[in-house]
Amino acid sequence: MASFSYEVIHKDARSSARLGVLHTAHGDIPTPVFMPVGTAGAVKAMPGSWLETLDARVILANTYHLYLRPGHERVQRLGGLHQFMAWSRAILTDSGGYQVFSHRDLRRISEDGVWFKSHLDGSSHFLGPEKAMDIQRALGSDIAMVFDECTPYPCGKIDAQASMELSMRWARRCKDHWMRGSDDSIALFGIVQGGIFPDLRKLSVEKLLDIGFPGMAVGGLSVGEPRDLMHEVLESTVPLLPSDRPRYLMGVGTPDDIIHAVGLGVDMFDCVLPTRNARNGCLFTSEGRILIKNAAYAEDARPLDSKCACMTCRNYSRAYLRHLFMAGEHLSAVLNTLHNLTFYLDMMHKIREAIALNLYVERFELTGNKPE
Amino acid sequence: MASFSYEVIHKDARSSARLGVLHTAHGDIPTPVFMPVGTAGAVKAMPGSWLETLDARVILANTYHLYLRPGHERVQRLGGLHQFMAWSRAILTDSGGYQVFSHRDLRRISEDGVWFKSHLDGSSHFLGPEKAMDIQRALGSDIAMVFDECTPYPCGKIDAQASMELSMRWARRCKDHWMRGSDDSIALFGIVQGGIFPDLRKLSVEKLLDIGFPGMAVGGLSVGEPRDLMHEVLESTVPLLPSDRPRYLMGVGTPDDIIHAVGLGVDMFDCVLPTRNARNGCLFTSEGRILIKNAAYAEDARPLDSKCACMTCRNYSRAYLRHLFMAGEHLSAVLNTLHNLTFYLDMMHKIREAIALNLYVERFELTGNKPE
Numbered sequence: 001m002a003s004f005s006y007e008v009i010h011k012d013a014r015s016s017a018r019l020g021v022l023h024t025a026h027g028d029i030p031t032p033v034f035m036p037v038g039t040a041g042a043v044k045a046m047p048g049s050w051l052e053t054l055d056a057r058v059i060l061a062n063t064y065h066l067y068l069r070p071g072h073e074r075v076q077r078l079g080g081l082h083q084f085m086a087w088s089r090a091i092l093t094d095s096g097g098y099q100v101f102s103h104r105d106l107r108r109i110s111e112d113g114v115w116f117k118s119h120l121d122g123s124s125h126f127l128g129p130e131k132a133m134d135i136q137r138a139l140g141s142d143i144a145m146v147f148d149e150c151t152p153y154p155c156g157k158i159d160a161q162a163s164m165e166l167s168m169r170w171a172r173r174c175k176d177h178w179m180r181g182s183d184d185s186i187a188l189f190g191i192v193q194g195g196i197f198p199d200l201r202k203l204s205v206e207k208l209l210d211i212g213f214p215g216m217a218v219g220g221l222s223v224g225e226p227r228d229l230m231h232e233v234l235e236s237t238v239p240l241l242p243s244d245r246p247r248y249l250m251g252v253g254t255p256d257d258i259i260h261a262v263g264l265g266v267d268m269f270d271c272v273l274p275t276r277n278a279r280n281g282c283l284f285t286s287e288g289r290i291l292i293k294n295a296a297y298a299e300d301a302r303p304l305d306s307k308c309a310c311m312t313c314r315n316y317s318r319a320y321l322r323h324l325f326m327a328g329e330h331l332s333a334v335l336n337t338l339h340n341l342t343f344y345l346d347m348m349h350k351i352r353e354a355i356a357l358n359l360y361v362e363r364f365e366l367t368g369n370k371p372e
Numbered sequence: 373m374a375s376f377s378y379e380v381i382h383k384d385a386r387s388s389a390r391l392g393v394l395h396t397a398h399g400d401i402p403t404p405v406f407m408p409v410g411t412a413g414a415v416k417a418m419p420g421s422w423l424e425t426l427d428a429r430v431i432l433a434n435t436y437h438l439y440l441r442p443g444h445e446r447v448q449r450l451g452g453l454h455q456f457m458a459w460s461r462a463i464l465t466d467s468g469g470y471q472v473f474s475h476r477d478l479r480r481i482s483e484d485g486v487w488f489k490s491h492l493d494g495s496s497h498f499l500g501p502e503k504a505m506d507i508q509r510a511l512g513s514d515i516a517m518v519f520d521e522c523t524p525y526p527c528g529k530i531d532a533q534a535s536m537e538l539s540m541r542w543a544r545r546c547k548d549h550w551m552r553g554s555d556d557s558i559a560l561f562g563i564v565q566g567g568i569f570p571d572l573r574k575l576s577v578e579k580l581l582d583i584g585f586p587g588m589a590v591g592g593l594s595v596g597e598p599r600d601l602m603h604e605v606l607e608s609t610v611p612l613l614p615s616d617r618p619r620y621l622m623g624v625g626t627p628d629d630i631i632h633a634v635g636l637g638v639d640m641f642d643c644v645l646p647t648r649n650a651r652n653g654c655l656f657t658s659e660g661r662i663l664i665k666n667a668a669y670a671e672d673a674r675p676l677d678s679k680c681a682c683m684t685c686r687n688y689s690r691a692y693l694r695h696l697f698m699a700g701e702h703l704s705a706v707l708n709t710l711h712n713l714t715f716y717l718d719m720m721h722k723i724r725e726a727i728a729l730n731l732y733v734e735r736f737e738l739t740g741n742k743p744e
Binding site for chain 1: 416449689
């Protein structure tokens with residue numbers, strides 16, 4: 001199998017945005033890229049063939065969910081996650097850490113790892129650095145993530161430092177365990193922690209560089225902190241990341257957050273926002289968000305977004321989409337998800353085009369301060 | 373607009389099965405035909421484009437549901453049901469009678485019609501022959517049905533006769549009201565009632581023929597009676613229906629029921645079975661039904677049905693379909709519905725082919741008694 005690599009194709013003249021390509025065993029991925037979230041081995045309400053039509057090149061799957069159901073060993077016996085879900089393009093898996101820590105009352109942390117109770121049936125499970133590696137290897141993803149503690153917000157500096165240092169010790173163990181079993185077709189990414197403290201973030205980057213990873217993620221953001229604070233942390237952290245490796249901002253975010261982070265030089269994004277909002281009837285359009293349940297749309301014969309070419313916008317009126325939502329029809333989630341993912345993936349396409357033309361700052365109305 | 377008509381293309385040599393075409397303002401429909409049920413203006417979990425790919429030529433929509441939500445007048449203002457749901461092929465609407473009568477504790481019947489309470493919010497509504505015609509006209513369906521009382525099972529002969537006679541008086545009022553406002557692009561079908569009593573069924577047919585309808589439906593079957601009894605009633609009733617008009621068996625049924633009825637000369641069918649079963653994980657295959665939740669399928673890498681060419685069977689394993697079902701993924705309903713409707717529509721295709729070749733009795737293992 002082809003080994004994982006990343007190359008920068010072009011750097012924007014007026015910002016730190018860059019155009020690149022991730023080469024994986026399951027195809028090339030132009031960056032900046034948005035990864036639709038396929039939690040349980042399926043992007044909710046989206047047939048895989050539609051994802052291909054949208055030119056999605058990589059999706060994210062959740063280790064925590066797949067470990068609990070159907071089980072990583074079962075997926076492995078069925079040929080790995082690609083074959084299981086009939087997805088021939090790239091897959092990134094998270095480490096399960098985020099989900100394990102988000103159920104605060106269900107887990108117990110030690111140096112070894114985390115004991116937690118399943119949200120499905122309350123059964124007890126252990127997840128630690130080595131096991132998180134084994135699970136992701138069994139799933140056979142193209143990009144795996146180290147097991148880390150997602151530092152919550154708010155969090156004092158002493159706790160944030162202890163949490164970051166635990167994550168860094170775990171990152172070392174992940175890498176050590178990884179090296180004992182994997183070929184280089186799967187890339188293991190490190191994750192920068194350190195809360196909202198620039199010096200802790202810097203220390204975290206240094207420790208990860210010392211361990212050595214082919215890609216670097218920024219974790220622990222978009223966890224409740226004010227948006228300006230998230231931007232500040234990013235603005236001080238991203239320039240510390242090596243420019244020859246892909247940079248992944250985990251779990252972010254809104255279109256505006258993505259546009260801002262791309263301007264700082266971030267290459268990869270994932271977020272449940274387009275898919276979850278779709279199921280809740282919150283739809284992204286070129287003229288802002290639409291809450292489709294609003295009575296104003298009950299007899300609105302216009303398409304959701306006159307500038308969108310997706311099947312939903314080509315065929316259906318806002319009135320029909322509102323009706324499907326109000327009636328609780330399965331088709332509501334299907335058509336809404338198709339539209340919201342089209343919106344996100346089209347946006348990434350426009351972002352890449354603007355960078356290629358050195359028009360990123362102009363087209364996306366950024367301030368244009370190049371921080372590098 | 374083209375007027376509605378029906379022609380018989382070929383009669384099977386060894387049974388009463390026949391091949392025909394329904395000509396409608398929204399396309400030609402080869403018969404025998406199965407109509408997927410699109411209750412609330414959407415075939416549940418099925419994108420319209422997929423229905424077209426499956427070569428579905430006509431769907432059924434429910435007057436009761438669309439009257440309550442989003443409202444027939446709203447649908448009319450939005451250009452009619454075809455435009456509302458972006459379906460350019462034919463639509464048959466029922467009259468709402470079946471749903472109104474099925475909520476026994478929520479309705480009050482009089483000669484005029486039925487007062488009932490909405491299952492959505494408990495609000496009071498009236499539906500009668502004239503209003504059922506007005507609603508279907510507003511929806512703009514291609515085939516409308518008279519408003520009738522669906523005689524329950526069990527039901528004594530005196531009650532069955534009273535019920536049938538009420539339905540026949542209503543059928544007359546439907547026709548009278550229909551003639552005052554509609555062009556001949558929409559066909560109004562009569563519905564034979566009479567419970568399980570052959571002489572009442574015969575009387576009902578005579579009354580409907582006297583009123584005059586371009587198509588005849590058999591109602592009040594598959595409402596809890598034993599399967600043999602349903603077949604007996606059909607065997608005595610269908611031969612009474614005029615052979616130059618389409619015959620529609622409402623709400624039926626299983627593949628076996630359809631095969632039996634086609635052999636008697638029935639041309640049209642609708643049933644929630646393929647779509648509802650799909651959502652419940654009950655899947656039709658060439659080797660019988662599969663309950664996908666069964667543990668036996670947890671690591672079954674085979675397609676659902678190796679003889680099926682649908683997207684679900686081409687791409688996914690039973691193990692994956694089981695996982696989606698167990699995880700409550702939206703995609704489960706989508707992929708299962710696609711498969712079950714493919715199964716039904718493929719079966720109708722094979723039925724038509726067998727009739728054309730005079731091989732219907734042989735291929736579908738019927739007894740071959742031609743009752744005509």
